[in-house]
Amino acid sequence: MTEPLRNGLPDTPDQDLGFGTVVSRESRQRLLNRDGTFNVRRDGLGFFQSHSAYHFLLTISWPRFLLLTAGAFLLLNAGFGLLYLGLGGEAFSGLPAGQPVFQRFLSLFFFSVHTSATIGYGNMAPVSLAANFAVVLEALVALIGASVTAGVVFARVSRPTAGIIFSERAIIGPLREGRALMLRIANGRDDQVMDVGARIVFARRRLDGRPGRDYFILPLERDRVEMLPLTWTIVHPIDERSPLRELTPEWLRLVDGEFLVLLEAFGETFSQYVHVRTSYQADEVVFGRKFKDIFQHDAPDGILRVDLKRIHELEDAT
Numbered sequence: 001m002t003e004p005l006r007n008g009l010p011d012t013p014d015q016d017l018g019f020g021t022v023v024s025r026e027s028r029q030r031l032l033n034r035d036g037t038f039n040v041r042r043d044g045l046g047f048f049q050s051h052s053a054y055h056f057l058l059t060i061s062w063p064r065f066l067l068l069t070a071g072a073f074l075l076l077n078a079g080f081g082l083l084y085l086g087l088g089g090e091a092f093s094g095l096p097a098g099q100p101v102f103q104r105f106l107s108l109f110f111f112s113v114h115t116s117a118t119i120g121y122g123n124m125a126p127v128s129l130a131a132n133f134a135v136v137l138e139a140l141v142a143l144i145g146a147s148v149t150a151g152v153v154f155a156r157v158s159r160p161t162a163g164i165i166f167s168e169r170a171i172i173g174p175l176r177e178g179r180a181l182m183l184r185i186a187n188g189r190d191d192q193v194m195d196v197g198a199r200i201v202f203a204r205r206r207l208d209g210r211p212g213r214d215y216f217i218l219p220l221e222r223d224r225v226e227m228l229p230l231t232w233t234i235v236h237p238i239d240e241r242s243p244l245r246e247l248t249p250e251w252l253r254l255v256d257g258e259f260l261v262l263l264e265a266f267g268e269t270f271s272q273y274v275h276v277r278t279s280y281q282a283d284e285v286v287f288g289r290k291f292k293d294i295f296q297h298d299a300p301d302g303i304l305r306v307d308l309k310r311i312h313e314l315e316d317a318t
Contacts, residue, residue, distance in 0.1 A: 031203055032260050032279035034166075057152045058159060065156070069149060076145065077116060080138045081109035084131065091131035094124035116142035160270035162263075163189035168312040170259060170280040172238075172247065173290045181218070181236040181244060183261065183280070184291050186308055187228050193265040195273075197224045198234050201262070202243060204255040216243040218259075228265070230306050233291060252282040259285070289314040 030039060057065060085105050089095055095107060111124045115138050126132045167184040175182075181200070187193050202216040219242075221235040238244045251257075259280045266273050292313040296305040 030258055030279060030281050032258070032277060034278050036277040054152070058156055062156075065152075072145075073116075076141065077109055077112040080112040080116075080134070081105055083134055084108040084112065087128065087131050087134065091126065091128040092124050093127050112138060115139065116145075118142075158270075160267055160272045160274050162193065162265055162267060162274040162276045163187060163191075164193075164263060164265070164276045165308060165311055166261070166278050167291070169284055169286045169289075169314065171289050171291065171314065172244075172285060172287045173317045175235065175237055179238050180221070181238065181259070181285075182233050182291070183259075184231055184233045184311055185228075185263070186231040186306070186311055188308060191267060191269040193228050193267050195224070195226060196228050196232065196263065196265040198232075199223065199262045200234065200236055201260040202257065203260060204257045207255070218242070218244070230304070231294070231311065234261075249282070249285075249287055252285060257282050257285075286314060288317050290317045291315075 032038060057068075060068070082105070084092065085101070085108050089097065089104065092108070092111070095104065099107070107124070113119070114121055114124075115135055126135050165186045165188040170181060170183040172179060172181055174180075183200075185198075198220060200218045200220065202218055203213050204216075206212055206214050218236040221237055225232055236242070236244070238247065261278050261280070263276045264273055265276070292310060292315050294307045294310040294313070296307065299305050
């Protein structure tokens with residue numbers, strides 16, 4: 001195999017893209033997960049130093065965010081319901097006398113919901129000074145909570161992201177008189193992305209027995225497209241200059257090979273560049289296959305259609 005390359009030219013074997021020699025030497029996991037996250041943990045900081053609630057709320061999935069928001073809302077009102085319950089039944093007008101404790105708590109819980117959401121049905125009202133102070137406190141907490149939630153929701157909605165779909169497998173298949181490494185991407189959203197650039201880095205264990213990894217930036221047949229209305233098959237031709245020219249499935253597993261895919265694209269919706277990344281390990285690379293044609297060429301309206309549900313489908317390369 002050749003020495004590490006950068007854009008097809010010899011370069012230092014210490015080129016690591018920022019992973020550092022320690023990660024390259026000691027990590028036994030893949031460098032980059034399929035979702036683009038890194039397999040590195042940062043320890044040694046305090047809980048509040050290493051955890052940002054704002055960043056956490058921005059980056060978790062929508063189902064988790066909505067579940068967390070609903071849970072916080074219910075917990076807040078349950079807490080104030082218990083506080084009101086501790087003030088005694090005479091602290092509120094409209095609270096039926098002689099109710100069991102749990103039934104009284106439910107009444108005060110719903111009163112808390114009406115207060116925090118500014119619904120105010122008027123069937124219950126605070127009477128004592130302590131109850132009024134408790135209602136003032138809840139109104140303040142609810143106002144801050146609603147403002148923070150609205151701000152986070154707006155930030156989540158307005159945060160630029162890319163809906164790029166990567167094929168589940170990379171393939172080593174025929175290309176003209178030789179073969180090539182190929183993967184397929186598409187824009188999974190209705191918006192338009194422009195000026196899409198791609199880079200593939202091949203990382204493998206060193207062949208001389210030294211600890212660590214070597215990195216190869218693989219030259220691509222085409223590393224940028226101006227528009228991505230359909231799909232784009234990213235191709236690295238495996239020729240005599242390619243570090244993959246002797247590639248076999250067994251060798252790829254032996255050296256713990258990993259293909260790091262880095263994309264950048266300009267999203268018209270947000271008018272900003274976004275970055276997406278993923279990786280393919282040896283068991284995610286298929287030899288002797290090709291991507292299926294997923295275009296509908298004979299649509300009645302004459303519009304070329306692409307079935308993105310089939311972006312991962314392969315067929316024999318024969």
